[in-house]
Amino acid sequence: MILMRLKKINFEHLKKARIENAKLRKNIVPAIVLVLLSTLSLVYLIFNVDPDKFWSKPLFFLLVFLDSFFIFTIIFAKKRRGLISAIIICATLLLRLLGQTSFYFPLVLIGVGFVFEVIFTLKNR
Numbered sequence: 001m002i003l004m005r006l007k008k009i010n011f012e013h014l015k016k017a018r019i020e021n022a023k024l025r026k027n028i029v030p031a032i033v034l035v036l037l038s039t040l041s042l043v044y045l046i047f048n049v050d051p052d053k054f055w056s057k058p059l060f061f062l063l064v065f066l067d068s069f070f071i072f073t074i075i076f077a078k079k080r081r082g083l084i085s086a087i088i089i090c091a092t093l094l095l096r097l098l099g100q101t102s103f104y105f106p107l108v109l110i111g112v113g114f115v116f117e118v119i120f121t122l123k124n125r
Contacts, residue, residue: 031074038067057097065090080120084113 042063049056068089073082088109095105 028074031070035067035070035074038063038070042067061090061094064093081117084116088113 069086072085092106
């Protein structure tokens with residue numbers, strides 16, 4: 001009787017989930033390599049480059065953006081969420097650099113990022 005019920009169950013959704021997991025695992029190796037490269041570049045920049053040079057701050061923000069983008073893309077398994085998280089982190093650091101050190105600015109940026117994520121999620125349905 002149990003075997004009869006199992007034969008009636010459609011396992012197509014499980015097969016699709018396995019295929020998607022295989023695609024994610026296949027794409028994770030280059031992402032991990034990019035995370036390591038961007039993190040090592042950022043660490044090198046922090047410890048070995050004079051912060052008074054005119055090109056060090058834009059390069060710092062670029063490396064922070066790339067590093068956080070790749071890390072959050074791996075964590076969330078979606079590029080859009082990684083992009084929103086990286087923009088929030090870079091915007092928070094930029095506001096700190098400009099002297100806007102209020103506690104509320106990161107909270108507002110997180111709220112705006114959450115709203116964008118909800119809008120894009122609902123738009124794609």
